[in-house]
Amino acid sequence: MPWKTASTQQGQGQAARNAGYVAAAVAVLAVCAGVWHKGATPASAPGPGETGRQTPIPSAALAALPSSPSEWRVLSEFPRIYVADGFLSHQECDVLRSQVAGRLEPAKVVEKEENKYDQQAKVRNNKQIWLNRTEERDLPEVFHILKRMHRAALIPEDDAEALQIGHYSVEEKYETHQDSDPRSGVARPATMIVYLNDVEEGGETLFPLSHRRECNMRWRRDAEGNQRFGIQNCCDREDLLRISAKKGRAVLFFNHDMGGDRDILAEHAACPVKQGEKWIAQRWFRYQPYQRLIHPLDARFDGLPLVPTGGSRELRVLSQKAPSVYLIEDFLGEEEVQLLLSLLGDARERWVSHEETRSSVLNAVVKRMHQAVRLPETAASLRLRAPGTREIRDLSRKRNRFDPSDGGPPDLDDT
Ligand SMILES: O=C(O)CCC(=O)C(=O)O
Numbered sequence: 001m002p003w004k005t006a007s008t009q010q011g012q013g014q015a016a017r018n019a020g021y022v023a024a025a026v027a028v029l030a031v032c033a034g035v036w037h038k039g040a041t042p043a044s045a046p047g048p049g050e051t052g053r054q055t056p057i058p059s060a061a062l063a064a065l066p067s068s069p070s071e072w073r074v075l076s077e078f079p080r081i082y083v084a085d086g087f088l089s090h091q092e093c094d095v096l097r098s099q100v101a102g103r104l105e106p107a108k109v110v111e112k113e114e115n116k117y118d119q120q121a122k123v124r125n126n127k128q129i130w131l132n133r134t135e136e137r138d139l140p141e142v143f144h145i146l147k148r149m150h151r152a153a154l155i156p157e158d159d160a161e162a163l164q165i166g167h168y169s170v171e172e173k174y175e176t177h178q179d180s181d182p183r184s185g186v187a188r189p190a191t192m193i194v195y196l197n198d199v200e201e202g203g204e205t206l207f208p209l210s211h212r213r214e215c216n217m218r219w220r221r222d223a224e225g226n227q228r229f230g231i232q233n234c235c236d237r238e239d240l241l242r243i244s245a246k247k248g249r250a251v252l253f254f255n256h257d258m259g260g261d262r263d264i265l266a267e268h269a270a271c272p273v274k275q276g277e278k279w280i281a282q283r284w285f286r287y288q289p290y291q292r293l294i295h296p297l298d299a300r301f302d303g304l305p306l307v308p309t310g311g312s313r314e315l316r317v318l319s320q321k322a323p324s325v326y327l328i329e330d331f332l333g334e335e336e337v338q339l340l341l342s343l344l345g346d347a348r349e350r351w352v353s354h355e356e357t358r359s360s361v362l363n364a365v366v367k368r369m370h371q372a373v374r375l376p377e378t379a380a381s382l383r384l385r386a387p388g389t390r391e392i393r394d395l396s397r398k399r400n401r402f403d404p405s406d407g408g409p410p411d412l413d414d415t
């Protein structure tokens with residue numbers, strides 16, 4: 001296992017330790033601003049509880065709103081790519097699609113060259129719309145989805161471009177590209193895509209990772225001598241990370257590394273749809289407020305736990321920035337708390353590792369912690385002490401490429 005370092009210190013009685021660990025089932029995540037925000041946070045950025053907030057939704061109305069029971073799976077740590085099935089309900093997918101209402105227009109790319117239209121069609125030939133401020137702010141179904149997207153990415157609600165709804169017909173695609181181009185002043189540290197329908201064939205989101213050169217926008221001859229352009233060379237390859245479009249499935253990926261620089265490995269593409277059509281909702285997250293939209297508070301997920309959340313292990317936002325503080329209830333089960341206490345034994349403090357303990361429970365807890373803060377497993381070691389804390393340190397750039405023979409993501413190619 002990549003996380004390691006073990007040391008023991010003696011002292012402190014069992015009773016005091018137990019008291020300290022009562023809090024262990026609740027995790028408070030303070031996400032270091034330096035990890036997520038490159039440069040200073042603008043002073044004008046509104047935070048929770050500041051002016052502009054609307055009245056919280058009454059608790060009676062909350063029960064009717066769907067929660068997000070989906071678990072995030074880690075597909076890649078460098079770059080960080082996550083997937084959650086059922087992130088949106090089918091009904092929510094339909095609500096987003098219905099916003100399009102005949103407004104689709106050809107999608108554009110940041111382009112500096114002449115002959116823009118041809119170039120664009122070669123790179124990207126699908127259609128899309130951007131929701132407007134009013135739709136994002138005033139439609140409860142929409143803003144609840146947006147709030148959930150931001151909680152999942154651990155990014156403040158106003159740090160994003162408008163939601164896009166995209167559509168691909170047969171043969172429509174988007175060649176390999178990066179979502180972020182800081183040199184042109186377009187820094188999009190993370191992206192979330194939610195598929196709004198099942199695609200019959202094709203239409204996967206492809207991450208070539210270390211095979212980028214084999215998939216870039218050039219003509220190549222395949223084994224049968226056929227000329228194939230760009231991602232046509234890669235979209236049928238079983239050895240590459242391809243995520244098939246399943247209704248409600250979300251993909252979250254980070255376009256910048258943990259130091260804030262654009263990560264070339266986050267390059268990706270939309271494979272051509274072969275049969276059927278493809279609908280997506282896409283959020284491009286920013287480092288700073290972009291639209292200056294303030295969403296109403298939702299007592300299930302904003303602020304201290306006064307109302308029960310929609311489900312166990314839901315993330316509650318205590319503070320969105322400076323610092324970002326999140327709370328997760330029922331983070332550990334009783335059995336897990338007992339296991340951690342037993343690993344501590346008589347020691348006052350102890351660093352524990354999977355190598356040393358061979359504990360599958362510990363392994364699962366550590367993985368869950370990393371998943372919760374959207375950080376690679378190599379980025380920390382687990383220190384047990386009263387009260388229990390998890391330290392994030394050693395942000396080494398150890399590569400952990402997608403390897404299908406490694407267990408990989410289960411059935412991601414099934415539609
Ligand atoms: O549709 C997809 O799978 C990817 C879309 C995409 O990467 C984009 O629009 O930037």
Ligand SMILES: [Fe+2]
Binds near residue numbers: 177178179268
């Ligand atoms: Fe993209």
